[in-house]
Amino acid sequence: MSVFRRYKPPGPLKRKANPYPTRTYPFRQKISILVFAFFLLGGAALRFYPSLYNPLSSFLFEGTASFQRIFIYPFQQAHTFLKDSYTFINLKNEHAALVQENKDLKWKLQVLHPLQHENNVLRQQLNVSTPRPYMHRVARIVSSPYDGIHYFFLIAAGSDQGLTKDQAVVDPDGVLGRIEKVGHHVARVLLLNDVNSRVPVMTEGSHQKAILAGEGNFFPTLVYVTDIQKIKPGEKVVTSGVGGIFPPGLPVGYINDITGGKIHVRLLASYKNLEWVHILHPQSASFLQEVQTNLEEQ
Amino acid sequence: MKFLFLTLRGLPVFSIICFIMGGSCLHIGQAPFLPAFYLIPTYYWIIFRPQDLPLWSLFFVGLLYDSLMKGELLLSSILLMLSWVFGQHIRPFLIPHSFFFIWGAFAIYSLVYTSLYALFVGGTPLVMLSWIYGVLLYPFITWLLSSLHLRVRLYV
Numbered sequence: 001m002s003v004f005r006r007y008k009p010p011g012p013l014k015r016k017a018n019p020y021p022t023r024t025y026p027f028r029q030k031i032s033i034l035v036f037a038f039f040l041l042g043g044a045a046l047r048f049y050p051s052l053y054n055p056l057s058s059f060l061f062e063g064t065a066s067f068q069r070i071f072i073y074p075f076q077q078a079h080t081f082l083k084d085s086y087t088f089i090n091l092k093n094e095h096a097a098l099v100q101e102n103k104d105l106k107w108k109l110q111v112l113h114p115l116q117h118e119n120n121v122l123r124q125q126l127n128v129s130t131p132r133p134y135m136h137r138v139a140r141i142v143s144s145p146y147d148g149i150h151y152f153f154l155i156a157a158g159s160d161q162g163l164t165k166d167q168a169v170v171d172p173d174g175v176l177g178r179i180e181k182v183g184h185h186v187a188r189v190l191l192l193n194d195v196n197s198r199v200p201v202m203t204e205g206s207h208q209k210a211i212l213a214g215e216g217n218f219f220p221t222l223v224y225v226t227d228i229q230k231i232k233p234g235e236k237v238v239t240s241g242v243g244g245i246f247p248p249g250l251p252v253g254y255i256n257d258i259t260g261g262k263i264h265v266r267l268l269a270s271y272k273n274l275e276w277v278h279i280l281h282p283q284s285a286s287f288l289q290e291v292q293t294n295l296e297e298q
Numbered sequence: 299m300k301f302l303f304l305t306l307r308g309l310p311v312f313s314i315i316c317f318i319m320g321g322s323c324l325h326i327g328q329a330p331f332l333p334a335f336y337l338i339p340t341y342y343w344i345i346f347r348p349q350d351l352p353l354w355s356l357f358f359v360g361l362l363y364d365s366l367m368k369g370e371l372l373l374s375s376i377l378l379m380l381s382w383v384f385g386q387h388i389r390p391f392l393i394p395h396s397f398f399f400i401w402g403a404f405a406i407y408s409l410v411y412t413s414l415y416a417l418f419v420g421g422t423p424l425v426m427l428s429w430i431y432g433v434l435l436y437p438f439i440t441w442l443l444s445s446l447h448l449r450v451r452l453y454v
Contacts, residue, residue: 032352032353032382032383032386033383035353035354036353036379036383039354039357039375039379040376040379043371043372043375043376044372046372047371047372053371056371057365057371060361060362060364060365060371061365063365064362064365064366065366067319067362068319068322068366071316071319071320072319072323075323143322143323144323145322145323145332145366145367146322146323146325146330146332147322147330147332147333147367147425147428148325148328148329148330148332148422148424148425148427148428149367149369149416149419149420149422149424149425150367150368150369152368188368195420216422216424217328217422217424218328
């Protein structure tokens with residue numbers, strides 16, 4: 001009995017005939033050109049009719065985003081499992097860090113309470129209207145597709161959860177962007193560094209109003225600045241509230257550098273390792289009235 | 299049996315969709331993997347098995363890519379369909395040559411595709427980094443696809 005068998009290289013694979021041939025098979029080249037012309041002309045015609053193009057675009061967005069959500073789900077679960085395992089291993093250290101953070105926050109609250117009281121008193125004396133309070137809605141990030149041109153997130157909430165276009169999206173560090181497109185169960189968040197993003201901002205130290213324009217990189221620039229000479233590197237940039245999408249005073253970033261008349265801003269919010277985002281929406285007048293009456297009753 | 303036959307014939311399209319879905323979340327720093335990453339299976343199937351990658355399927359693949367990537371609808375569809383039409387004329391010259399020749403042809407094809415895509419979308423030079431990734435990853439992805447190809451060939 002031989003232990004080793006002589007290696008026989010496999011012969012060339014034979015081309016198998018199509019077991020389900022169609023009548024059109026011999027004319028496939030001509031049909032392909034016709035199909036190409038049909039799709040090209042049909043698509044071009046569709047592009048010039050927004051009434052047809054927009055619903056199709058929305059339908060495709062919803063379908064593709066849902067498909068990606070399903071595709072990403074096992075990877076997301078694996079990531080969550082690994083993260084949970086890491087947290088469990090480092091539970092003791094994490095607990096100690098949280099206790100310390102809690103203490104720091106309590107100290108900060110003690111400083112902030114008198115300031116808030118003072119602010120309220122001054123507002124009353126000067127007859128300054130109180131800004132409309134904003135509510136938060138939390139949504140999970142489904143994915144952040146990236147092709148080097150567009151910067152956006154897909155989030156697992158849509159019109160069924162009460163989201164509408166142009167709502168501000170933030171995280172605890174600062175502003176992330178705004179909602180650009182809304183589906184039934186999914187929405188697209190346009191980030192601040194996308195080329196299409198424009199956000200009205202102001203510098204905190206020099207009070208210069210400007211527009212934060214995304215440039216397709218990690219450093220968006222300030223454009224339409226009132227007086228560029230007054231802006232200094234390291235200055236904080238916050239939302240100005242102009243336009244009504246973003247409430248005033250939300251932290252955006254810091255002036256990173258001013259080179260060749262271009263003011264680059266380093267964003268505060270880190271897009272890495274983000275899992276959840278907060279969507280701001282102004283409380284409706286009826287809701288505020290309801291809260292007020294409830295408080296009065298109590 | 300016909301269902302299995304159709305499923306196996308749909309594998310090329312499915313593999314391209316998987317590359318789009320998976321590649322959309324891959325990037326090293328600011329350098330993205332797409333669009334050149336999904337051109338690898340597209341090119342492979344156009345050259346080696348065009349009968350299972352019909353022209354109309356590339357139209358829908360392009361629509362899917364554009365709607366996922368926030369691009370102008372139909373741009374990728376047109377580019378992919380043009381790739382298919384050109385591929386039909388070029389493949390007889392490519393197939394008898396060595397792997398390195400086919401790899402070089404992919405480098406040229408993906409460079410033209412990404413340049414056109416970046417030109418129409420108004421992209422930054424970052425898009426061109428995806429071309430480098432695509433060319434570097436081509437042998438590994440092709441090895442995976444050829445394994446799949448041989449298995450499909452046994453049945454279909």
